[in-house]
Amino acid sequence: MENKAALSAGERLIKSKQNRSLGELRGKILVTLCALIMITATVAVTIFLTVKGLQSFLVNHVSPIEFLTSTNWNPLADQPSYGALPFIFGSLAVTFLSALIAAPLGIGGAIFMTEIAPSWGRKVLQPVIELLVGIPSVVYGFIGLTVLVPFIREHGAGTGFSILAGTIVLSIMILPTITTIATDAMGALPNSLREGSLALGATRWQTIRKVLLPAALPSLLTAVVLGMARAFGEALAVQMVIGNVRNLPESLLDPSATLTTIITLNMGHTTYGSVENNTLWSMGLILLIISFVFILIVRYLSSRRKI
Amino acid sequence: MNSKVADRIATGVFVTIAFIIVAILAALFSFILFRGVPQISWEFLTTPSSSVQAGGGIRDQLFNSFYILFITMLITVPLGVCGGIYMAEYAKPGKVTNFIRSCIEMLASLPSIVVGMFGLLVFVNTTGWGYTIIGGALALTIFNIPVMVRVSEDAIRSVPAEMKEASLALGITHWHTIKTVLIPSAFPGILTGSILASGRVFGEAAALLFTAGLSTPRLDYLDLNPFSETSPLNIFRPAETLAVHIWAVNTNGIMPDIREIANGSSAVLVLSVLIFNLLARWLGSVVHKKITASK
Numbered sequence: 116m117e118n119k120a121a122l123s124a125g126e127r128l129i130k131s132k133q134n135r136s137l138g139e140l141r142g143k144i145l146v147t148l149c150a151l152i153m154i155t156a157t158v159a160v161t162i163f164l165t166v167k168g169l170q171s172f173l174v175n176h177v178s179p180i181e182f183l184t185s186t187n188w189n190p191l192a193d194q195p196s197y198g199a200l201p202f203i204f205g206s207l208a209v210t211f212l213s214a215l216i217a218a219p220l221g222i223g224g225a226i227f228m229t230e231i232a233p234s235w236g237r238k239v240l241q242p243v244i245e246l247l248v249g250i251p252s253v254v255y256g257f258i259g260l261t262v263l264v265p266f267i268r269e270h271g272a273g274t275g276f277s278i279l280a281g282t283i284v285l286s287i288m289i290l291p292t293i294t295t296i297a298t299d300a301m302g303a304l305p306n307s308l309r310e311g312s313l314a315l316g317a318t319r320w321q322t323i324r325k326v327l328l329p330a331a332l333p334s335l336l337t338a339v340v341l342g343m344a345r346a347f348g349e350a351l352a353v354q355m356v357i358g359n360v361r362n363l364p365e366s367l368l369d370p371s372a373t374l375t376t377i378i379t380l381n382m383g384h385t386t387y388g389s390v391e392n393n394t395l396w397s398m399g400l401i402l403l404i405i406s407f408v409f410i411l412i413v414r415y416l417s418s419r420r421k422i
Numbered sequence: 423m424n425s426k427v428a429d430r431i432a433t434g435v436f437v438t439i440a441f442i443i444v445a446i447l448a449a450l451f452s453f454i455l456f457r458g459v460p461q462i463s464w465e466f467l468t469t470p471s472s473s474v475q476a477g478g479g480i481r482d483q484l485f486n487s488f489y490i491l492f493i494t495m496l497i498t499v500p501l502g503v504c505g506g507i508y509m510a511e512y513a514k515p516g517k518v519t520n521f522i523r524s525c526i527e528m529l530a531s532l533p534s535i536v537v538g539m540f541g542l543l544v545f546v547n548t549t550g551w552g553y554t555i556i557g558g559a560l561a562l563t564i565f566n567i568p569v570m571v572r573v574s575e576d577a578i579r580s581v582p583a584e585m586k587e588a589s590l591a592l593g594i595t596h597w598h599t600i601k602t603v604l605i606p607s608a609f610p611g612i613l614t615g616s617i618l619a620s621g622r623v624f625g626e627a628a629a630l631l632f633t634a635g636l637s638t639p640r641l642d643y644l645d646l647n648p649f650s651e652t653s654p655l656n657i658f659r660p661a662e663t664l665a666v667h668i669w670a671v672n673t674n675g676i677m678p679d680i681r682e683i684a685n686g687s688s689a690v691l692v693l694s695v696l697i698f699n700l701l702a703r704w705l706g707s708v709v710h711k712k713i714t715a716s717k
Contacts, residue, residue, distance in 0.1 A: 143597065153525055154522060156529065164540060223436055224440055244447070246699055249698070257668055257684055287450070294443070318425050319433065323432070354673075403536055407528070
């Protein structure tokens with residue numbers, strides 16, 4: 116205490132300034148470190164999964180061409196074969212089909228909320244839809260399993276576990292994602308566009324079709340692509356309803372499997388380091404690469420954004 | 423076709439679409455709640471689960487879910503807020519910032535099963551821990567960090583520039599301004615964002631399958647020593663969360679009351695997410711009113 120009092124006012128000022136600049140430096144180091152951690156995490160995920168995913172090709176000498184193009188998946192046979200095409204096909208099929216269902220509904224809902232009933236649409240519909248984004252995917256899967264699968268079994272053919280069930284579960288799951296982003300996109304359009312078009316005597320539908328939709332198109336496509344990315348990466352909800360067979364499906368009512376469902380099912384009970392286990396990691400690598408592709412598409416679309 | 427008729431038809435179509443969406447949402451919610459809520463009882467919430475007999479509860483799963491959520495947020499919130507500060511205040515436009523932005527975007531769009539596989543590779547096999555709570559929490563951190571960074575960055579950016587400039591004009595250093603002006607003003611936004619992110623973490627299952635595992639050891643809730651094998655607080659024990667439980671019961675469960683357990687668990691899960699959402703909105707507005715003196 117005595118020491119402190121002995122310091123002159125000037126010295127105290129200098130000292131506090133030193134403290135401050137030290138704090139400044141410390142703060143900067145702290146936040147930069149956090150940014151570095153994010154970079155490290157991303158790079159680590161990429162490197163670890165790439166190295167592990169390539170092992171089946173480099174160490175176990177599974178032919179990459181066979182892996183990507185053969186429809187024969189039989190790792191337990193005497194002459195094991197590792198053709199992952201049915202799973203890649205299954206993943207792409209459910210992703211595109213669910214986007215085909217969810218995109219018109221989502222974009223239509225967004226137009227309803229922004230153009231047709233902006234007042235109550237925004238106040239009531241939007242919070243509810245945002246709430247829906249938060250429903251855990253296992254719950255969607257569980258409802259699909261207890262409602263959708265028996266329904267298809269009774270009204271269609273087979274066991275009910277099918278691409279159709281997977282597609283419907285995924286479309287309901289990505290519907291809120293697409294609707295939310297599409298609503299933001301439509302809401303961000305300047306009002307002058309609407310007013311200009313209406314002043315020319317166009318009806319509301321003509322305004323929407325000829326002016327608003329083209330202007331918002333890149334953002335709307337972004338919404339659909341993000342929805343597809345979510346559908347593509349979803350594992351458990353699909354696994355519960357799709358049936359998980361290794362054959363290439365012939366119709367919508369046939370059971371099938373996707374990359375994610377095969378990983379979910381087999382990762383637990385294959386020996387770590389075995390050939391079959393390594394091919395699962397290769398499927399993980401495919402998932403990683405395709406999620407990169409989705410990001411690239413989103414980036415391309417946002418660079419084409421007109422407004 | 424007359425353009426007015428076309429306009430009417432189009433309006434009708436959009437109203438129908440909105441109606442379909444509302445119908446789907448209402449059906450989903452009422453379905454989960456009507457079938458699940460009757461299963462929820464004090465007993466259901468406080469009995470340990472049983473793997474063969476009927477009448478098992480979800481006590482351990484519920485505790486594990488909250489505990490993993492707590493540990494995850496303990497790691498994610500400081501990291502995310504600091505990352506957000508960096509992006510909002512220190513990042514200069516250029517290649518490095520662009521790269522960090524791409525990294526965040528990439529982490530955000532990783533399929534959760536891929537995050538789980540990474541967790542399996544690094545936090546389970548490489549470290550030799552096996553299935554642990556901490557491994558699960560670290561995997562969830564990877565999954566959650568981009569959300570936290572984005573939330574904090576947006577919250578800090580939305581603080582009026584005048585406040586920051588006034589503080590700097592008083593001769594206060596940048597870091598001190600961040601600490602005493604920006605963070606407090608951005609606090610309601612960060613709080614709301616973290617609670618919403620909690621809801622997402624709470625329901626996540628795919629990333630936890632291979633990191634926190636599908637089983638829970640016998641727990642003794644009176645044993646509070648975090649290093650003891652049977653203590654619920656031990657972060658190096660496997661832990662099955664509620665979301666994982668729903669999946670596991672439906673895929674490999676052999677008890678006779680699978681449907682009842684899954685119904686009840688789904689309702690608890692959805693109700694928790696609902697509570698997180700309402701809490702986020704309510705707390706956000708209360709804190710905002712308190713610290714900004716605005717209505």
